[in-house]
Amino acid sequence: MSKKITPLSEIGLFGLIEHIEKTFPKRNENSLTGIENDAAVVSCSGSKLITAQNLLLEGIHFDLTYYPLRHLGFKAVVSGISDIIATGTKPSQISISLGLSGKMSLEAVELLMEGVATACEKYDLDLVNFRPSSSLTGLSIAVSAIGFASESSPSTRIGARENDLICVTGDLGSAFMGLQLLEREKQVLKETGQKNPDFGGYDYLLERQLKPEARLDLLDQIKNAHLKPTSMALVREGLAAALIRMCKASGTGCNIYENKLPIDHSTNTLGEEMEINPVVAALNGGEDYELLFTISLEDYQRIEKEGKSLKDIFVIGHITPESKGYTLETNAGEEIALKARGWGNEDAESKN
Amino acid sequence: MSKKITPLSEIGLFGLIEHIEKTFPKRNENSLTGIENDAAVVSCSGSKLITAQNLLLEGIHFDLTYYPLRHLGFKAVVSGISDIIATGTKPSQISISLGLSGKMSLEAVELLMEGVATACEKYDLDLVNFRPSSSLTGLSIAVSAIGFASESSPSTRIGARENDLICVTGDLGSAFMGLQLLEREKQVLKETGQKNPDFGGYDYLLERQLKPEARLDLLDQIKNAHLKPTSMALVREGLAAALIRMCKASGTGCNIYENKLPIDHSTNTLGEEMEINPVVAALNGGEDYELLFTISLEDYQRIEKEGKSLKDIFVIGHITPESKGYTLETNAGEEIALKARGWGNEDAESKN
Numbered sequence: 077m078s079k080k081i082t083p084l085s086e087i088g089l090f091g092l093i094e095h096i097e098k099t100f101p102k103r104n105e106n107s108l109t110g111i112e113n114d115a116a117v118v119s120c121s122g123s124k125l126i127t128a129q130n131l132l133l134e135g136i137h138f139d140l141t142y143y144p145l146r147h148l149g150f151k152a153v154v155s156g157i158s159d160i161i162a163t164g165t166k167p168s169q170i171s172i173s174l175g176l177s178g179k180m181s182l183e184a185v186e187l188l189m190e191g192v193a194t195a196c197e198k199y200d201l202d203l204v205n206f207r208p209s210s211s212l213t214g215l216s217i218a219v220s221a222i223g224f225a226s227e228s229s230p231s232t233r234i235g236a237r238e239n240d241l242i243c244v245t246g247d248l249g250s251a252f253m254g255l256q257l258l259e260r261e262k263q264v265l266k267e268t269g270q271k272n273p274d275f276g277g278y279d280y281l282l283e284r285q286l287k288p289e290a291r292l293d294l295l296d297q298i299k300n301a302h303l304k305p306t307s308m309a310l311v312r313e314g315l316a317a318a319l320i321r322m323c324k325a326s327g328t329g330c331n332i333y334e335n336k337l338p339i340d341h342s343t344n345t346l347g348e349e350m351e352i353n354p355v356v357a358a359l360n361g362g363e364d365y366e367l368l369f370t371i372s373l374e375d376y377q378r379i380e381k382e383g384k385s386l387k388d389i390f391v392i393g394h395i396t397p398e399s400k401g402y403t404l405e406t407n408a409g410e411e412i413a414l415k416a417r418g419w420g421n422e423d424a425e426s427k428n
Numbered sequence: 429m430s431k432k433i434t435p436l437s438e439i440g441l442f443g444l445i446e447h448i449e450k451t452f453p454k455r456n457e458n459s460l461t462g463i464e465n466d467a468a469v470v471s472c473s474g475s476k477l478i479t480a481q482n483l484l485l486e487g488i489h490f491d492l493t494y495y496p497l498r499h500l501g502f503k504a505v506v507s508g509i510s511d512i513i514a515t516g517t518k519p520s521q522i523s524i525s526l527g528l529s530g531k532m533s534l535e536a537v538e539l540l541m542e543g544v545a546t547a548c549e550k551y552d553l554d555l556v557n558f559r560p561s562s563s564l565t566g567l568s569i570a571v572s573a574i575g576f577a578s579e580s581s582p583s584t585r586i587g588a589r590e591n592d593l594i595c596v597t598g599d600l601g602s603a604f605m606g607l608q609l610l611e612r613e614k615q616v617l618k619e620t621g622q623k624n625p626d627f628g629g630y631d632y633l634l635e636r637q638l639k640p641e642a643r644l645d646l647l648d649q650i651k652n653a654h655l656k657p658t659s660m661a662l663v664r665e666g667l668a669a670a671l672i673r674m675c676k677a678s679g680t681g682c683n684i685y686e687n688k689l690p691i692d693h694s695t696n697t698l699g700e701e702m703e704i705n706p707v708v709a710a711l712n713g714g715e716d717y718e719l720l721f722t723i724s725l726e727d728y729q730r731i732e733k734e735g736k737s738l739k740d741i742f743v744i745g746h747i748t749p750e751s752k753g754y755t756l757e758t759n760a761g762e763e764i765a766l767k768a769r770g771w772g773n774e775d776a777e778s779k780n
């Protein structure tokens with residue numbers, strides 16, 4: 077047994093996944109993917125099952141001082157099913173395990189599960205497993221989800237090819253800005269003893285943080301436009317992390333453009349007010365739950381020719397050879413290295 | 429919104445599951461079971477997928493002061509796959525999410541995942557999802573598992589019929605006694621400053637607590653003997669809880685015999701030493717990870733006639749009409765009501 081002690085911050089979140097991967101050889105024929113993807117693909121009598129799991133912990137993923145329990149239940153489902161959606165698959169079943177601290181009453185659990193029920197209704201899901209347990213510390217929520225791939229080849233983050241166009245959905249950084257706003261108001265209320273926070277017209281940012289939507293709607297749009305994503309992933313820990321992991325898995329580089337990043341005007345406004353760079357929020361903010369995918373140039377040209385408009389889908393750059401690294405071209409024409417948001421060691425994921 | 433505050437201890441663990449169940453109507457045709465079972469059944473192109481999820485939390489499910497991380501990793505897998513096994517199905521894939529506190533180093537995660545890898549090797553499992561995250565408090569481990577039913581009708585806790593025989597596997601209460609021993613030695617070391625605990629020949633009990641086995645071997649035996657369990661469930665929170673939930677789900681009562689309970693001699697010996705009733709350990713101890721199932725009288729008589737011996741399977745009583753309640757016949761011939769281990773309100777699950 078090695079006596080060496082390596083802080084996890086040194087290897088990073090994604091480094092840890094890669095590190096662990098080697099020790100798990102494949103044993104069952106029907107395991108079609110390993111742990112390199114956020115959602116796993118398992119074959120089942122000819123069709124393909126997609127499964128993914130997520131853990132939300134109090135103090136890390138949510139702060140109960142400003143997080144309404146009903147919203148939290150909804151968001152836990154969105155967080156749990158979004159990895160399935162990012163394979164191009166509609167999720168159909170979810171399982172929930174709760175670690176409940178002493179301060180949670182029945183009514184509190186009811187509120188939380190009301191949010192879960194609302195999400196189940198909205199996204200047409202069945203809760204097939206519910207396992208409450210006690211917790212000595214905070215509230216823990218584990219959500220696993222399954223879905224059955226409608227396509228013979230569900231999308232994964234592996235498959236991006238040189239010259240493919242990089243697309244993202246929705247807008248980026250707004251959930252992160254919503255979190256900054258909530259944190260600021262929490263601080264203000266604490267210092268001034270006021271009772272009502274002042275969110276000054278930033279409702280959209282709050283909603284993106286407190287009640288994010290799963291982008292099931294985008295799947296229909298991609299399908300209807302006959303787009304065939306060559307790779308797809310969820311933007312959960314910021315665009316940079318999602319894009320770098322996709323490129324690493326696909327063995328490619330990438331180049332994206334600052335002026336193409338979809339950023340909501342309220343993200344810009346609050347960014348100015350709070351002195352937070354909206355581009356940094358978009359690249360490294362997290363909790364966007366938007367889709368990142370690549371399409372071939374031919375696919376894009378066909379769409380253009382057909383005159384189809386793709387609502388809420390934005391081309392932000394293209395895939396390059398691996399040797400080019402992961403770069404962002406700024407508005408000033410400068411090329412800078414993309415850095416992924418990680419666990420302390422921010423440089424670990426960057427190649428440049 | 430109701431202002432009423434009901435402590436969870438009032439409704440109990442199983443009460444909470446029943447309470448939540450009503451708010452989740454079924455939406456997808458392929459969801460074959462609801463949350464009434466610990467493992468869910470989902471149909472998938474004609475075959476049946478079984479899925480279950482579990483959450484292990486530091487301080488509640490394990491104490492890192494005496495729990496070796498490698499054993500913990502192994503046990504987390506056993507805990508995660510045992511609900512699948514209790515449907516008569518071999519699990520094939522697992523997903524793991526970790527909440528890692530600041531005190532966890534890379535080497536600590538490696539040890540934990542070594543235990544997971546050992547279990548994957550032993551039980552022929554693929555890890556298809558691995559999601560580390562940080563945690564403000566203790567270590568959290570969420571494990572979800574899937575398997576594909578070999579039988580057209582996987583067993584659930586619903587299906588026990590009057591006069592069916594009640595069977596359990598292995599022995600009961602030993603994992604609980606192992607825990608008592610570990611707690612006692614932790615206390616002794618703390619008080620005396622000694623360095624080495626004295627487990628005085630109770631290796632078996634420690635093993636049952638620290639390195640429990642998943643009873644995959646029993647599935648083969650049940651299959652080879654052509655036994656057709658009418659219902660099956662996992663003994664996780666003690667025999668009484670598993671049996672009462674099975675009877676409630678099946679709409680029956682039960683009667684079991686104290687002198688038929690499989691209790692290891694070391695459970696009896698340590699029970700005497702520590703003044704813990706071994707029968708209480710067997711009924712309400714928990715963490716046995718053994719199987720509880722019912723078979724028809726005909727099935728049993730056929731086995732007897734064939735002269736087949738069922739290793740590690742014990743008949744402990746029989747299913748009665750619902751109106752008879754859930755009873756234990758003591759060695760003194762007394763009939764007492766079974767009580768399930770719950771969340772404080774011990775009487776909540778008892779009918780008598």
